[in-house]
Amino acid sequence: MTAAPDAGLFGALREQLADAAATFADSPDALAGILAGIVDDVDRALGERLEIFPVCHHSPASALAMLRRLRAKQPKVVYLELCEDLQPLLTELRNCRLPVAVQAFATELAGFPAEWAPLSVVAPITEASAEYQAIAYALDTPGVELVLVDRSTDHVFQWTPRPEAGPASDGPVGEVTAGEPAEGAALHGEAVGVEIGDLRPRFAELEAYLLHHGKVRHWSEWWDQYVERPIATADHDTYRQVMVLIGSLFRRLRPAAADRLDRDEDRERYMWTRIRQHLAASGADPADCLYVCGAFHAASRVEQFGLDSTAPDFPISPRTGTRWRYGLIPSSHSAIEAQFGLAAGSVSIAAAAWTKSLNRDGLVPFRLDGQQGGAKRGRRGRAAAPTTATPVSDRLTGFLAAPPAPDELDEAELRGWCVDIVRLARRNGYLASTADAIAVFETSILLAGLRNRARPTPYDFADAAVTCIEKDVVPGRRDVRRLCEILLGGDRIGQVGYDSLPPLARDVLDRLRPLGLDLEKRTVQRALLDLRADPALPACSDLLWMLRHLLPADAVRPIMGERRLGHRSPQESWDLALGRNQRALIELGYEGVTVEQVLEQRLRRSVREPDATAATALAAVEDAIRLLDSPRLVDELGARAVELLSAERTVDDAPEVLRRIRRLLAHHRTTAARLPAWCEAFVTTGYAHYCTLLPTAFVDEATGVRQVGAMLGFLFGMESLALSLGCDRSQLELAVAQSHPEAPAKVALLWASRHQLGLLPLAELRERCAELLANPLVVPAFPQYLSGFVQALEPAPGLAPFVVETMSTAFARLPDPVLLPWLPTLITTLRDQGPDLVPRLVREAERTFPGSLPALDAWVPPWRATGRPAPAVLPAPSTAVPALLAGHPVAVDATAALLGCAGEWRRDAPPAASGAAAALVAAHPASADAVAGLLVGASG
Template sequence: MSGTHGQTFEELRGQLQEAAATFSDGPDALEGILLGIVDDVDRAVREPLEIFPVCHHSPASALAMARRLREKRPKVVYLELCEDMAPLLTELRNCRLPVAVQAFATEVDGFPADWSPLSVVAPITEASAEYQAIAYALDTPGVELVLVDRSSDHVFQWDSRGTHSAEAGADPGASDAPPVEEEAALHGDAVGVEIGDLRPRFAELEEHLLHHGRVRHWSEWWHQYVELPLGDSDHDTYRQVMLLIGSLFRRLAPGDPHRVRVDEDRERYMWTRMREHLAATGTDAADCLYVCGAFHAASRVAEFGVHGTDTFEIGPRSATRWQHGLIPSSHAAIETQFGLASGSVSIAATVWAKNVRRTRVEPFRLAGQAGAKTSKAKKTAVAAAPVPAAANSDKLTGFLRRPPVLDRLDETELLGWSVEIVRAARRNGYLASTADAIAVFETSILLAGMRDRARPTPYDFQDAAVTCIEKDTVPGRRDVRRLVDIMMGGDRIGQVGYDALPPLARDVHDRLAPLNLKLQQRGVQRALLDISSQPQLEQCSDVLWMLRYLMPQGTARPIMGERRLGERPIQESWDLALGTHQRALIELGYEGVSIEQVLEQRLRRTAYGPHATTATVLEAIEDATLHLRSRRLTDELGTRALEVLSAERSVDGAPEVLRRVRRLLAYYRTSEPVLPPWIESFVKTGYAHYCTLLPTAFTDDDATVRQVAAMLGFLFGMESLALSLGCDRTQLELSVAQSHPQEPSKVALLWAAQVQLGHLSRADLRTRCDELLDNPMVVPAYPRYLSGFVHALEPVPGLADLVVEAVSNAFGRLPDPVLLPWLPTLISTLRSNGAELAPLLIREAGRIFPGRLGELDAWVPPWRAQPLPDTARPGGRAGEGRNVALLAAHPATCDAVASLLGCDGTWQTADPGPAGGQLIGRHPDTAVALESLLATP
């Protein structure tokens, strides 16, 4: 037998040697390449363990695989696929193809942290050789399926360059794929592992083939010059041609050391695993079939073959914990990830269906597969007696010397295409007519003739349709090229069945079952929740809010309803697209068994991350309170917030910290009998922390006025609680006294703080503002002082009237060259940083300014009103008697004020004047306030 095989390709060797001598004027590298290709084919053909070379998603490979499996009936099928994905293959029967087998890891151990999450996918379509092998092995009793390729962990171990595109199947620069759309992003950033990466890695070779083949991209070249000729070939011809192509591309590949080493290590890995299995089970190599890519079938490593060396040592896997599952895939996702032309996988599916009908070969389909049909012919074919394989002979010589077979024109098929594309174009807004259908028909024939084809291919038809219908405008969102893709089969999107989903995904579907929606259906569905009449729907609301937090945008979108601290839902309306984002839900299931567990892990990861700030930890606490209602988790995260706050040395997050602490305090004060210990400690520590940082923040150029105002807002807003917890107000007073800002806005902010502390009177603040306006050297900087006063409303909202007065004086006294350029700055400042402060100014201005336009002429601002004479003042003689009478008329009010001020005494009806006068003399401001309050109608 060996002698027979040794003479198999002698005639071909002689012809190639003569051709090399003719074209290169003597023996050289060309002869070595050509003869080396024949040696590779001869070596693979003579291997006792039959090697079946394939190309990914090739209808010719799938058809040849189905035919060979029915003839040979192998007992063991070795498949080039990650060995750790084997347990998932049985779940394919619960899915609708195309789907992808995925290995996923979120927590990495042994890899760089910035690689996380790690993801490896292997897409599977019905028109693929690997699916035929899987379906045969799983549904045929006594047949074993063994995955022999490296594990998902080794995929990243061997990726020493740190780029996950090493296994993407094609050079990204040579990709024929269009820009990524939603359907094309189903695989995300996952590394693609697929059987049969068969594309030239030598750019000049691919360019040469495309140019002389008169095609636009690689997918079209493969369809025309490999796919169609091999569609009707016998097994030996198919196998030898695929081995020839694999060897050619391998020998002409650039010498990238890393990529060559990875390719050879994969081949050593697979042959080592196959020899181990043969030795362990005692299976005869003649009863086995090795399915691999044609690129790896033409291997020259020493470990090649059943009798190869056993020098390759398979390294251990890392400590990374991998999760495995099935995710939906699509034709567009496969094309994008592996650099194929748009529509090429859909065209392959159409050619596969046509070949099955034409050749009457019964393909293998998993029992129970969604969309699969079990026929009587299939059962008969499976039970048929095996046909012995023909002896391996030289089929390459005849194939290479045979002129291309020109298929006759199928006018009926082409005419149907032309009519259908015009109908689709009109539905999408094109002004197409019957004349355009005729033009597409004739142009397709013309283009095929120009490209030496008797029968137009789908690519010729696509070019003709674009030329005749689209012209130079696209009225809708789909161009004609996309319409042809849809017409040829469209972008089929797979679906993972309920039984194949991880526990978390099934739990989500079960908990949302009361909504009575088809959650696995793609597209957007509206869910209406009347929780007030159906309280059981509140659990569905909880699930939806958690999905909104965890899933990509658009998966669960609230239309009506919101979730806030301390509020309970009444009615909600949601747009759900769980079927569209099924992959994200499945990957969520890799992180835990319930969405509550995943959410808790995410919140902990955020709080304990290396870049966690006090604001982010407080946000995690708020989310935990909203969605989980777990006191245990909030207490733990509160302790973490305290640690992060103590370690911070910047005030960048002060505004966010203030906002969230206020909200949490309001919630706990209304819903809890006592404040949690962590928030009391947080307020106490924050008071001391911000007092320490305040003087530095006032002078630091990197600290904005909004951040300093937020610090003061925390100190003044939490002061009463902090003092009750044991803080010392002297620390705040010393901190303000040590602050010496130079920037005008911060100076104004410091003045507001001094007013709040009582170190500066309101009259003195008015005087300082007037002095600024009177000083021509300071007038250009006055708007910056006003910006500080506006931000001062955060810590000192009682200054709203003075801020209105200062702004009014600025509008009245500032010159136009100073005022007009400042107005856009004021508006933008209020919109970006002071949106919550604007209502205070507007409300105060509405109280001060007249409500009608007619009253404006006679209106006098309160700050410009004439002061009362001394006799009319509360401290004067006339005023004293007036106030005594006022107090006597309202004794209850006087008693309340006296007790508030700590004054003890009784009413004297005989001589009430002196007692009231003494009280008013000690507290004249209180008397004036009472007078204005009682005089208000």
């Protein structure tokens, strides 16, 4: 523990605060202890041999103070509060346009719960921030070393509590703001945010108290009015003392049982341990060093604080086996605001204030050589000689006692805002006029006066604009508050340069170069591909379809053309927005070197997930065939599909399984000489599997009729293939015989199954339906029977005429009082349970019913027609049948051979033929009569 600094430095301030506590507080001892402790924290931080520079995240006042101090002190070592394993990425900032975020990403976890994957940590960096000024100074100044001393990204999650929902952000809870979300608000995704200088009350009542008495709506506005503006022009000593004072205040007025209490102190122990280790190893002089950290951590009271502390080093646990990948991703003002709970537009306002302060004071900021998206850095500003250490004086007492300097009204600035917001509002559909500009001007001044400030802030202006222009109607997509954000700086979105992209992202841009588009732009671009005209375009098409599978839907969107099994469109059209989705493309690069590798890994991972199903595996097989030319991968995924199918105990995915396996079988039959081994195994396994589960599925209330219909569709549709591969049809017959459903739809399915097996003739099935319609107690449930018959079209497509007949009979026989309440149930049942099967019924009805209204009067339903020739009116078998057989000798020979009857047919034989054919006819007269009737009817 370090020795206390000189007690006389802030002695007068301590006495004043103690007197105030005794005068105004109910319990002066407690308050006096807090106030004295705050002063002690300031005294301790400023008395440390290693200069501590307290900052607030994305604060232009901190950035200005940092810029001035770096030019004056010119330190040789800069210790920065940032994850130590992110240091190699900082040099890549030269190739980027700020704001960007330094990211650590992990998908292969070891030592963390699997449900946390993927892990992601981001540290956003803007130009108007103290950390960027320190980074730019250290990296571009010869002889200066930059050392990151905060915990590693692996420790961020090691120290995170493990709730069921997974890790949460290190940032504060976001403020709820109205209006349309900005375009770049989701650039950080669900990453955990790490910021330098999290300076915000962690006591909700304290923050509410400050907002109420400060007459502001949110914390960002309070900070801008009461801290940012007063210290923007303060000298170095005053800035440090005020920032440590605020950090100490928020630190002491926080709940003692806060979850982050131990983590904050462990971070401080970690950082001081790393600082002392580096000083011991490098031999650097602490007088030439600068420690940049958040003001909250500058007021630390841990035992490792300070270079003169005798406490042992903090034990740092080893990192887990998690494999971390590092890179830069684009960020934006709105993404920073959303992640760290800042008010919408506050970062843009801070950037505008930073630019204005630079112009006012004539300062030249530090900027990395090659930095994109800004003016040239100009002179380095090292003309001033390094300053020597000077005694620290008490600037805090005077700063707290003196009233703030009056900030005069800048009418020209406010007038420009008012004119511009009216112009912008008119472009977005508002009926704004010059009168509204005047109203906004006067209301801004009025609001500022009500809030005890002489000069309207951007927040006052935004409130006045909403009041005077928006009123209660938003005619367009943007409200007035969003327009004010755009006017005051907009949502600046960063971009990662080509040289800083991971290999996969660079490979994607290189392979898509034949398209002739600048894919790094954030605009949506249209690509037209004629695959037959340019031999380089088919490879681009293949890559685009893979990116379509891997990236968000709006990154790569097909407009014309499709890629199905066995089909490739000759022409394609795409909308590409890779620049807008640069973060997703970069994170894709963390998973592999090429798109093909990442796609193969994801397909393998998808079929190995704990919740993977046979339908999932078949979808992966289909994607592998469509997108990757890898028979080995297809066989591997197909074998996994067989394993998953045999292990399933439910049939919830039976419709999806049936649809996909049919499509895959059709593809392999048309493209290969024989089916792959996994396809044959899937059919045989599925046949036995569904036969086993069929009786249970029929009676299980949780299993829908669509699932049972899909099971039967698999069994009957794959029956011929399954039997040829060695399956036994008796399995299916036994399964149907053991099924005893009670639900009407499943009863109808069972009847259809028995009919398909030849156990229930169509005439008997028609009689059963007639009995149902004749029973008044069953009529309300008849739509459920119809639903079962519709699902039966899957296993028995030949029942389509019967289903049309049954439905038509119901419409004809039921009276209106029964039919009208019955129709809505029928329609909803068919829509919910058979949307893909109803078109078959429509086609069958179109074939059955007449096509014109006059023909309808004379139309007789086929199932009621009586004009069909009867067997009694046919010629006698003794004369007609031999003549018929003699006229078709080849057919007779084939039939005789199939039935095992030997003999030759003589073409010159008399009508009364003899031999094997005559014996066959004599032995089977009924069959001969039926065949003759069919042929005579067809010829007639």
